[in-house]
Amino acid sequence: MRPRSPLHPYLMLAPTALVFGLFFLYPLALALHHSFYAWDLLTPPTYVGLRNYRSLISSGELAGTVGRTLSYSAVVVSLSVTLGLALAVALDRPGRLYAFVRASVFSAYVVSWVAVALLWMWILDADAGLLTVVLRKLHLPTRSWLGDPDVALTTLALVSVWKITGYSMVIFLAGLQDVPRSLHEAAALDGAGPWQRFFHVTWPTLRPSAAFVGTTSLILSFQAFDVVRVMTQGGPVKATTIFVYAIYEDVFVNLRVGRASALIVVFFALLLGLTGLQLWAFRRASGARKGTA
Amino acid sequence: MIERGHRGRAALSTLVLVVVALLWLGPYAWMTLTSLRTLPEIIAAPAYPLPSSFQLGAYREVLESVPVGRYFLNTLAMALTIAFLQMALALPAGYALAKLHFVGKRAAFALVLACLLIPAQVTFVPVFTMLGAAGLVNTFGALVLPFGASALGTFLVRQALLSVPDEIIEAARMDGAGELTIIYGLLAPMIRPTLASLFLFSFVFHYSDYFWPLVMTTDDSVRTLPLAVALLREQGTGVRWHIVMAGNVMLSVPVLVVFAVAQRQILRAVTARA
Numbered sequence: 001m002r003p004r005s006p007l008h009p010y011l012m013l014a015p016t017a018l019v020f021g022l023f024f025l026y027p028l029a030l031a032l033h034h035s036f037y038a039w040d041l042l043t044p045p046t047y048v049g050l051r052n053y054r055s056l057i058s059s060g061e062l063a064g065t066v067g068r069t070l071s072y073s074a075v076v077v078s079l080s081v082t083l084g085l086a087l088a089v090a091l092d093r094p095g096r097l098y099a100f101v102r103a104s105v106f107s108a109y110v111v112s113w114v115a116v117a118l119l120w121m122w123i124l125d126a127d128a129g130l131l132t133v134v135l136r137k138l139h140l141p142t143r144s145w146l147g148d149p150d151v152a153l154t155t156l157a158l159v160s161v162w163k164i165t166g167y168s169m170v171i172f173l174a175g176l177q178d179v180p181r182s183l184h185e186a187a188a189l190d191g192a193g194p195w196q197r198f199f200h201v202t203w204p205t206l207r208p209s210a211a212f213v214g215t216t217s218l219i220l221s222f223q224a225f226d227v228v229r230v231m232t233q234g235g236p237v238k239a240t241t242i243f244v245y246a247i248y249e250d251v252f253v254n255l256r257v258g259r260a261s262a263l264i265v266v267f268f269a270l271l272l273g274l275t276g277l278q279l280w281a282f283r284r285a286s287g288a289r290k291g292t293a
Numbered sequence: 294m295i296e297r298g299h300r301g302r303a304a305l306s307t308l309v310l311v312v313v314a315l316l317w318l319g320p321y322a323w324m325t326l327t328s329l330r331t332l333p334e335i336i337a338a339p340a341y342p343l344p345s346s347f348q349l350g351a352y353r354e355v356l357e358s359v360p361v362g363r364y365f366l367n368t369l370a371m372a373l374t375i376a377f378l379q380m381a382l383a384l385p386a387g388y389a390l391a392k393l394h395f396v397g398k399r400a401a402f403a404l405v406l407a408c409l410l411i412p413a414q415v416t417f418v419p420v421f422t423m424l425g426a427a428g429l430v431n432t433f434g435a436l437v438l439p440f441g442a443s444a445l446g447t448f449l450v451r452q453a454l455l456s457v458p459d460e461i462i463e464a465a466r467m468d469g470a471g472e473l474t475i476i477y478g479l480l481a482p483m484i485r486p487t488l489a490s491l492f493l494f495s496f497v498f499h500y501s502d503y504f505w506p507l508v509m510t511t512d513d514s515v516r517t518l519p520l521a522v523a524l525l526r527e528q529g530t531g532v533r534w535h536i537v538m539a540g541n542v543m544l545s546v547p548v549l550v551v552f553a554v555a556q557r558q559i560l561r562a563v564t565a566r567a
Binding site for chain 1: 306309310313314316317318320321323324327335336339340382383385386388389390392393394395398401404405408410411412414415416417418419420421422423425438439441442444447459462463466472476497500501502503504507508519520522523526534537538540541544545548549552553556559560563564
């Protein structure tokens with residue numbers, strides 16, 4: 001439609017554009033700019049060229065942070081997506097009881113990360129936590145789940161799985177609505193067992209959902225912060241210092257804005273790469289679906 | 294044979310149901326039960342599930358040590374303002390992108406999609422220094438303004454408005470309605486489900502948010518409830534888990550109630566992108 005006045009569309013977009021420009025796009029440019037400076041927030045910034053990037057690489061901090069973030073994300077994504085898929089298939093049934101259980105799984109996604117992190121800190125508490133006490137009663141070995149550098153990152157990842165599995169379940173449940181009932185019935189009549197029906201009927205329709213869930217939870221898990229801040233503050237001995245926490249620590253603990261900005265630039269480049277991966281996976285999954293149909 | 298298979302499957306699905314319910318509801322139950330116990334009780338028998346009698350002491354202590362009321366109002370004001378702003382700004386922007394012809398429309402839409410890719414976890418440091426330079430750190434504005442427009446919201450409103458026929462808008466123009474009346478008075482009610490999803494999702498997300506208020510505030514006057522509850526543990530020495538869990542209950546119950554009432558709308562916003 002033609003606008004009543006040629007200015008109207010721009011006026012309608014102006015408030016949104018102002019927020020996006022001021023708080024999304026300009027900060028990106030500012031981060032890039034700061035990444036070439038050394039700045040402690042107190043004295044004026046000094047230009048240092050690529051020194052921030054070089055020191056991030058030579059100190060091994062970048063490799064360490066990327067490695068930890070990747071291993072955290074690998075656990076979170078693989079487990080939450082498989083578990084979400086299994087729950088979606090198992091709980092996709094009529095009835096109030098099933099609806100209630102579905103809602104309780106998803107409720108963890110809605111509750112604050114703070115609440116979830118504190119709740120699990122208490123359950124995992126090395127002295128009096130429920131898990132510790134139960135394991136001791138059963139004479140099973142227990143350990144300091146958050147204090148041991150070998151397991152702390154995995155513990156955080158598992159807590160995150162508990163929180164976000166409901167998200168992938170919900171996406172898969174929406175995808176399941178596209179699975180034609182008649183196809184299921186026909187396959188059952190042909191003598192296909194439940195597993196065969198899952199792999200030949202359900203899974204092909206769910207493939208786009210899987211590509212979507214897998215890549216969005218990968219991107220979201222890269223942005224994890226709250227669970228680290230509340231449960232371990234990056235420790236013990238940096239074992240849980242993943243990307244956003246590393247940036248936070250550089251600014252608010254070490255007062256190194258330039259270095260943090262260099263980390264941000266790398267982080268954003270990684271996120272863009274992951275989004276590229278997402279588009280690619282999504283195209284492939286929906287292309288494959290069209291191919292089989 | 295068939296009979297047995299059916300019964301076996303029914304038993305299996307009941308088992309799955311019970312295990313899943315225990316795994317996801319158990320922790321909430323544990324949180325609530327802990328909050329109703331006393332410190333001596335927890336020390337004596339940490340894993341014994343039932344309190345000897347239900348004690349509200351932990352709640353009293355939280356209320357005495359932390360201005361929960363003010364934090365709750367701060368949180369509520371912040372989340373409601375953000376949700377409202379996002380809705381109010383997404384409507385005209387979505388209308389222009391869905392219905393009007395103008396030069397630069399494709400670029401504007403591409404800009405919205407690009408902003409979907411820029412999370413707060415990327416912008417927080419430069420925004421912090423910007424707001425610091427402007428003297429806005431520790432203000433309500435620092436919590437609200439950066440989220441005043443939502444890329445997802447703009448996108449969803451645009452998609453919803455695409456399906457509204459042009460004739461309706463043309464008829465309203467003939468009747469002499471102004472553009473703002475058309476947007477807020479005529480179109481907004483027509484896409485109410487989308488707006489409700491957007492509003493509720495945004496409210497729930499920002500009510501629970503810890504990251505942004507943590508970074509942007511150091512001052513009690515604008516702190517929000519998730520920060521205060523997290524501080525309950527940081528300040529606590531030794532096992533004071535009943536108090537932390539009482540804070541947790543106070544933090545979680547409002548959002549769980551909103552979720553229970555408006556589950557469908559929240560789910561719509563979550564699944565809309567897929």
